[in-house]
Amino acid sequence: NAGVMQNPRHLVRRRGQEARLRCSPMKGHSHVYWYRQLPEEGLKFMVYLQKENIIDESGMPKERFSAEFPKEGPSILRIQQVVRGDSAAYFCASSPDRVSGNTIYFGEGSWLTVV
């Protein structure tokens, strides 16, 4: 499967636990976007990364949320001390690079439920 891979697809966490969401971009893609989507709402930009570099994190909450895209391995969105309001679908998308990428391709999403 050459598409954007996200895991887990579904994750249940108790309040106060940590959630780690992983995203492997399409082969040859070096840029990753993370979006959050609440039920019945649009995609809200969180962070834009390339390998070993955060390009724009203006959509990330200042506390508890962090993202990385290491040289090797998937991009990870980490949510510490989760609260009920973090329950949402988290979508990852990838593109080839900043110059030539004329679209971004989405993964299937990770649905986080905080109980």
Add this chain to the structure above:
Amino acid sequence: GQNIDQPTEMTATEGAIVQINCTYQTSGFNGLFWYQQHAGEAPTFLSYNVLDGLEEKGRFSSFLSRSKGYSYLLLKELQMKDSASYLCAVRDSRDDKIIFGKGTRLHILP
């Protein structure tokens, strides 16, 4: 900053034509995207416009006017499977960040 507006919901009849509008304000513009999203699924790419004019792809067409900050997605010969949300998104030329509108939920009636 950026602002993207599109209608919240629209209803159309199977076999008909529907036009979904999108207006945007952005400090720097480097392309406009349309995506389709069925409930509980990932968005799928429909079209990309960076120059003014109409791009046609089968039953779907997308139009862009950069001077007016306006785009529309035109869906012809509507089918029941076209019932979905349609997301308009704009790429900022300063940082390549792609920002989405809240989406338009399209309901198709038989």
